Amino acid sequence: MSSGHDSSDIKNHIKVYLYVFGALAILTVLTVAASYLKLSDGEAILLALTIASVKGSLVAGYFMHLISERALITWILMLTAGFFFVLMLIPMLSYIDQARLG
C-alpha cells in the first residue's frame, strides 16, 4: 500500500478488514461443508480450490493491500504466477501422457 494515509482512511480500512475477516470465516465453514457433498473427485477439487482461491484473493487483495499496490509489484506477481502455472502444468502433462499411452 502506498504511504500517506490520513486517520479517516485507516479507520475505513479497519472496517474493510473486519468484513474480510467475516467473509474468510464464512468461506472456511463453506469449504468444510462442501467436502460433505456427494460430488465426483473432479467436482470436489474444483469447488474446494475455487473457494480457496476466493479466500486467497481476499487475503492478498485486502490484508496485503495488493488492491492498491504499485504496478511493479503486480508485474512481479504476474511473472511469478506464470512460472507457478508451468510448475503445476508439468505433472498434469505427465498424467495426460501416461493416460494416452495406456
Place this chain on the structure above:
Amino acid sequence: MNIPYTVEERPDTGLYNAKLGVWLFLASEVMLFGGLFSAYIFLRFGAPVGAFHEWGQELNVPLATLNTMILITSSVTMVMSWASLKLNDFKKYKLYMGVTLLCALGFLFIKYLEYTAKFDHHIYPSTNTFYAIYFTLTGLHGLHIIGGMVVLFYLWLPGSKMWESDPEQFTNRIEIVGLYWHFVDLVWIFLFPILYLL
C-alpha cells in the same frame, strides 16, 4: 551513513526498498511451495484411484478447521497492529501484536497435537506417499510459522523501541513482516483443503 529509502519511496520503483525486497522474497517462496504442490499432484496421480482421499481420512478435520480460523484471526490482528501504528496508537499495536503471537502459538500447539496423534497411531512420513507429502508440506509451513514468530516477537518487545526514534520506519517494518505473515496464512488456505478435505 544512513541506508536510503527505508521510509521514502524510490522514484523509479515507487516503493521503499524493504517492501520491494520482501515481495521478491515472497515470489521465491511461491516457487518453493509451488515445487511441493507440484510434487503433491504427481504423488496423487501416481497413487491408486481414491487412495489419497482414503489415507487422508485419518486426519483430524475439526482441529484443522480450528487451526484455519486461528490463522485467519492472526492475519486480522496482524493487519490491525499495522493500522494501530498508522493511527499513532502504540498500546493497541502491542495488544494486537501480542494476540497475533498467541494465535501463532495456538496454531503450533494444535499442530503438535495432530502430529503426536499420528505418531501414536504409528503413522509416519514413510507410511505412504500421502503422509510423506503431508508431513513435508505441513512441516515446512510450520517452520515458516516459527520463523515468523521469531521476527514478530522481536518487533513486539525489543525491536519496538524503534517506535520512539523512527516511528515511520518502524511502521514500515510492521507492514512488511505483515506481508510475510499473510503469505503464510495464504499458503495454509490452500493446504487445508488439499490435505484434509480432498
